Every structure is written in structure tokens, then in C-alpha cells.
Amino acid sequence: MEASSPAGLSATDPQLQHFIEVETQKQRFQQLVHQMTELCWEKCMDKPGPKLDSRAETCFVNCVERFIDTSQFILNRLEQTQKSKSAFSESLSD
Amino acid sequence: MEGGFGSEFGAAGGGAGGKLDPGLIMEQVKVQIAVANAQELLQRMTDKCFRKCIGKPGSSLDNSEQKCIAMCMDRYMDAWNTVSRAYNSRLQRERANM
Numbered sequence: 425m426e427a428s429s430p431a432g433l434s435a436t437d438p439q440l441q442h443f444i445e446v447e448t449q450k451q452r453f454q455q456l457v458h459q460m461t462e463l464c465w466e467k468c469m470d471k472p473g474p475k476l477d478s479r480a481e482t483c484f485v486n487c488v489e490r491f492i493d494t495s496q497f498i499l500n501r502l503e504q505t506q507k508s509k510s511a512f513s514e515s516l517s518d
Numbered sequence: 519m520e521g522g523f524g525s526e527f528g529a530a531g532g533g534a535g536g537k538l539d540p541g542l543i544m545e546q547v548k549v550q551i552a553v554a555n556a557q558e559l560l561q562r563m564t565d566k567c568f569r570k571c572i573g574k575p576g577s578s579l580d581n582s583e584q585k586c587i588a589m590c591m592d593r594y595m596d597a598w599n600t601v602s603r604a605y606n607s608r609l610q611r612e613r614a615n616m
Contacts, residue, residue, distance in 0.1 A: 440540045447551060453605070454555055461594070461601045462562050469597065472570060472589045476596040484597055488604040 460488055563594045 468483035571586035579587075 437538075437540050440544065443540075443544050443547075447547065451551060453609075455558075457598065457602045457605055458555075458558050458562060460605065461598045462566065464601060465566055465594065465597055469570075469593065472567075472586070472593040474589065476593055476600070480597075481600055484600045485604040488601050489608060492605075492608055 460491055463491065464488065559598070563591060566594060567591060 464484050464487035467487055468480050567587050567590035570590050571583050
């Protein structure tokens, strides 16, 4: 990554800046799709058949939903523990 | 991949008498992203289908292994599209709930 040139470009060109924001967002989406496909493939696919059967399809959809739930749960719980920790250390310093 | 991005970016940015062409840069970035995504898919698909279809590597890729790989590739694409759709609808739902 050349730190100077993209910053220079985006400062002079709002169109380009917008383009970069949109593409970055799209790329994050794609990257997570790659990751979840790989993960859910392990959970949902026994032996690849002539078509994706409905049982496997349901499994993939549930797998995506639960993966996102897991990620959000962990984020929330970490936030909670951080909050109670800092509340604890504040009460200590009082 | 390595080196390609920097050098082509540089050529697009500074090639034409030092004048930047945002349109050209955007086109090239789009191509680079598409290539990167194709490589990502290819790598993961190869890994998964090798695991599924090649039990014991023999002296050649035999007929049944080739059939298995072909089927595995199609199912992997189905899976990719299913995951993409499921993730997209989840995002839509969460946006609607905000």
C-alpha cells in the first residue's frame, strides 16, 4: 500500500474517493462470503451430488445466520466484559 | 499479484505526462479486484475438492476423480451463491431493523 498516493488522490477527487469506499465495502462482503462458504462447506457438504439438495441448502443458510450471530454475540460479550472491567477499575481508583 | 498492483497503479497514475486519470485507475482497480476474487475462489475450491475427491493420490487423475471434481466445482459455486444470498438478505434485514 502506498499510503501517500491514494490519500492524495482521494483528497483531490471525491468521485474516486466514493469509488474506493464502495469497492472496499463490496470487497469486505466478498471476503466474508469466501470465508463462510469454506466454513459452511465443511459443516454442510458430505459428498457433492449432481445438485445442491434442499437439506444442504437449508444447512448453508442456517450456517451463515449462526456464524453472524456468533460473531455478534462475541462482540457484544467482549463489550460487556470491557464495560464491567472498566467500571471495576474506576471504582477501585475512587 | 505481488508487485502487479503497484506497478500498474503507477503506470495509470503517472504515465500520461504526470496527469492522473481517475477513470483509468478505477477501471484497473476493478480488474485487479476481479482477478483477486477469482484467485481466492480458485484456491479455496481446489483445496475443498481435492479433499473431497482425491482419497489416495494415484499415478494419474482417473475418470471417477475427474467426475467428482467437476461435480464438486459446481456444488461449490452453488454453495458460494447460496451463502452470498443468505448474507445479503441478513444485511437487508438488519438494515431494515435499524
